[in-house]
Amino acid sequence: MQAMTKNQIVSAFARFRRDEEGGLIIFSLFLFVCMMLAVGIGIDVMRTEMARTRLQNTADAAVLAAAAMEQDLDPYVVVQDYFDRAGLSQNLEGITVSQGVNYKTVSARTNTKTPMFFLGMIGIDKMEATSAGTASAGYTDVEVSLVLDITGSMGRNNKLPNLKTAANNFVDTVLDPNQPGSVSMNLVPYSAQVNIGPEMIAQLNVPLQHDYSHCVDFSASDFNSTAVSPATPYAHMQHFQYYSSATTPIDNPGCVQQPYERVTAMSQNRAALKSQINQFQARANTAIHLGMKWGVALVDPSMQPVIQNLAAQGQVDTAFANRPFSYTRPNTQKIVVLMTDGENVNTVRLKPQYYNSTDEIERWQQYSVTAYANATGTYWGNYVETLYTSSYADTMLGNICDAAKSKDIVIYTIGFEVSTHSGNVMRNCASTPGHYFDVQGTEISDAFDAIARNISALRLTN
Helix, strand or coil: CCCCCHHHHHHHHHHHHHCCHHHHHHHHHHHHHHHHHHHHHHHHHHHHHHHHHHHHHHHHHHHHHHHCCCCCCCHHHHHHHHHHHCCCHHHEEEEEEEECCCEEEEEEEEEEEEECCCHHHHCCCEEEEEEEEEEEEEECEEEEEEEEECCHHHHCCCHHHHHHHHHHHHHHHHCCCCCCCCEEEEEEEECCCCECHHHHHCCCECCCCCCCCCEEECCHHHHHCCCCCCCCECEECCCCCCCCCCCCCCCCCCCCCCHHHECEEEECCHHHHHHHHHCCCCCCCCCHHHHHHHHHHCCCHHHHHHHHHHHHCCCCCHHHCCCCCCCCCCCEEEEEEEEECCCCCCEEEECHHHCCCHHHHHHHHHCCHHHHHHHHCCCHHHCEEEEECHHHHHHHHHHHHHHHHHCCCEEEEEEECCCHHHHHHHHHHCCCHHHEEEECCCHHHHHHHHHHHHHHHHCECC
16 A cells, blocks of 8 residues: 655644535434433433332332321331231331320321443442322310200100100210210209219219208309319308199109209210110209209319219219310310200209208108198298399300310200290300201201201311
């Protein structure tokens, strides 16, 4: 091969310098490398996102299973098991559990460090992607006071049988056997008074004057508060009968005597509650404000030491020994259902000078006021006085209803074949006008059913 002369070499370099085809090839190669790098980055990012999504799905499923209220296993064990089965336990960085008797919150934190195929070319060996899952579940603990009118007027027009049917269905609906310990029920029958029974009255500061019955006389100021405090002194109601009695001892005193007429506190025993309701008899006159006072007090935290002591004595279900709960406790609802078929009446008591000795107390256990007056030829009105009027009783009822609403106690009221006046009083007591039911005849079952369904819907939080 003949060697190129100097002039030929210079001429060849000059032609190469002027030739533009070489520049296009180099640019094309540069673009190809950039495209491949972009595709590679996309693949690496997609792989990382796929890994993160798998971890997120596993975390979500794990915490949902662990947080379920029906789940009896340890939440930590449940979450760990989900990740072990998925082969992702190395990616589980932490588990957090917060729980109480009626709620549970479970969180899981994850991280994936995916090796990079293409980004490694530029010094990025791994890509991290964190995820977290949280699930909460719980039941709302519900405290219900069922305050039922068993006054004499309930003996007319088939009202008491209708009430018994409605109240029994209410008990069955509200006390769900699938959620034991979630709902407690106080049963408060009332007429002219509320008999809280010997066990409960013994837990309060009530100097007993007799052992015939166990009712408390409150002062007007007591209706401005939802509390009944074990430390506050209260008066033991006199045991007497205002109206005529054909029997000795008296058969229809202002304070009810029969065990089925006493308050039942913090129960979830459907059979026992229904049995008590089915024994109700219509008697005496009406003091709605006293029924409401006890209905509210039995969901107020001030009664907690009383309930604890009664539970220790076997008088209250031990599942509810720590109730009534604080008003600020999470997932807790307090409800009073107040029913009446009448109006408040004037409240009468014996004058103090006729009830200040053992002999006099025994006398009024034997004879009604009118029977004694007739037997002695005296005027019955000499022995009694009006403690407060019906209109003032309405005022006290309004005060205790307002006090309850200020504590966010939900109040449902039912007027059962009531007058316009009584309907207005009951409507004003309710949490809202929509919480008041004005019913006739068998419609009372519809009212109780509607309230029971609302209460049942509260129990499942999420």
